[in-house]
Amino acid sequence: MLEARGVTVRFGGLVAVNALDLDVPDRGIFALVGPNGAGKTTLINALSRVCPVAGGTVRLGDVDVLSLPPHAAVSAGIARSFQRAELFPSLTVLENLLVGLHSTMQTGLSGALMTPASRTEEQAARARAERVLRDLDLWEVRNAAPADMPYGHQKLLDVARALVSEPALLLLDEPFAGLTEAEAPRLLACIRAAGERCAVLMIEHHFELLEGIAQRMTVMDFGQKVSEGTPASMRTDPEVIRCYLGTGRHRTAAASAC
C-alpha cells in the first residue's frame, strides 16, 4: 500500500504540491483529478522519483520511496507512463518494452558474448513483452519505430512499457489523452485488468470514464487536496464543483467532457 504524508514539492518560490497526504490500497483503480496546474503530474513525478521532493514521506509497503535513487523506484514496484509519451525513438516498439524490463533482468556486458544465461533471460523477457503487446493489439507493429506510429499507439506503448514490469503501483498520467474511440476500449480493459493485480493511480480528465472504473478519487487544486471519495460523491461535492467541475453555463472545459 502507498502511504504519502505531507508531500511537498517546490520549484523555487512556487509550491507545486503542498503537504499532501495520499493513501492508495494494494489493488484497485484510483484517480487524481483537478484543473490544469493543480499539481497532479508533479505529484506523480514525486512518487516516481522523477522530481525531487522538498518534504514529507512516501512509503510503498515497507520501502521508504524517497530514500531511493530515481532508477530504483521501479525495482521497488513503482512504474509509470508519461503525459506526453516519452518513448525511446531509436528503439523498436518491442525494444521499448524490453527497456521497461531492465530492472528485472541481470544480463550485463556478458550480453555481448551471447552466453546461454543471457540468451535464456533475453528470450524470457521477450516472451513477457510480447504477451503485453498482444494484449494491447500492438503485436503487428512490434518491429516498427515508435515515431512511425499514430499518437494513440504511442500512448498505448507508453502504458504497455509501464505495465510490462508488473508493478505494485502503476502511475498513469492521462493515459487516454490522444486515443481514438477504437483504441480507448483496449486500454480501458488493460487498466481494469491491471487494477485487479495492483494499485493503479491515474490522472484523467474524463470524469465519466473515471466514474466507470475508479473506486476512489482525489481532487487537487493549487497543489493541495481539495476532496477525496468515490466518483459519485465527488460529483456532488461543492468544493469539487467550485474548483473543477463547474456549474451550468460556467462549466469548465474539463467538466464539459463529462
Added chain:
Amino acid sequence: MQRRLVIAILVACAVLPIAFQALGQRQVYWLFVISEFYVFAIVAISLDLLMGRSGQISLGQSGFVALGAYTAAILNQRFNVDLPLGMLAGAATAAVASLVLGFPATRLRGHYLGIVTLGFGIAIDQIALKWDALTGGDQGIHLHRPALFGVDAGTPVRMYYVALVALVVAVLLVRGLTQTRIGRAFAAIKDSEVAAAAMGVPVARTKVLAFIVSAFLAGAAGGIYAFLAGFVAPEDFGIESSLLFFAMVVIGGMGSIPGAIGGAVVVDAVKNAAATVSGLSLALLGGMIVLVVLFFPGGLKGLLRTRRIRRERRPAPKGVVRQDA
C-alpha cells in the same frame, strides 16, 4: 539478402591477400593500408557505441587509441609481451583511463562534454610527446616483431588476418551488446534520461559504462595498431586522428555498425587519396561533415534507409505483385 551480402564481403576480405599477390612488392603497402583500415573501423565502431548509441559526444577517441597503442608498445619493448596480451593490456589501460572522462560525463552533455573529451585527447597526445622516459617522446617506440601465442605474426599477410579477425570479433561483440539489456539501456539514456531512469536504468552508471566499453574497444584497436605499424609515435594520435574518427561516425550515420564501417571506408579512402597534400584530407572531410550534417543528417545509413523506403513505397508496375504486399 543482408546475410548473403555480409558473407560475400567476408569471403572477399579473406581471399584479398591471395588476389594481392599479383601486385608483387606493392602488396605489402596495400595490405598495410587495408589492415590499418580494419583497425580504424574498430575505433569507429567504438566511437559509434559511445556517440551513436549512448548519445555522448567524444572528440578525443584517439586518446584511448594512444593509451592502448603505447601500453602495448611499452610492454612489448620492455617485457617482450606478445600481441594478444599487449592488446588486452592496452584495452584495459584505456578502459581504466576512461573513468577520467566517464565521471564528468555524468554531469555534462553535448558541447560541454565534447570540449572535455577534446581536452583529454590533447592531454594524452602531449603526455606521449613529453614523457620521453616512458614513451620515447617524438622518437616514439619501435616494437619487436609481433607474435601470436608464440607463433610469428610479423608478415603483412598474417597481420592482415589478425586485423580482420579483430574487426569481425569487435562487430560481433558490439552487435551482441546492442541487442541485449545494456545496449538498450545505452539507447534509452540517449533518447530520454528521464524515461530511462523511470524504467530502472541507472543513468549515471550507464553513461560511465558506455565510456568504459568504448574505451576498451578503442584501446584494443590501439594495441593492434602498434603491432601492425611496428612503431608508435605521438603524431599518430593527435587531434587530427580524433577528428577523423569523429568524421567516420558522422558520415557513416550514428547508431549503426555498418554505418560506422561505411564511414571508416569513406574517411580512410579520402585520407589516403589526399595524403600527398598536407591538410587536404582534413579540409575535405570537414567539408563532408558540413554537407552531411546539413543535407543528410542520417549519414550513409540514413541515405540507404531513405532509398529503401522510397523503393518500398513506389507503386509496382501493372501486373506485378510485390511479394511483401
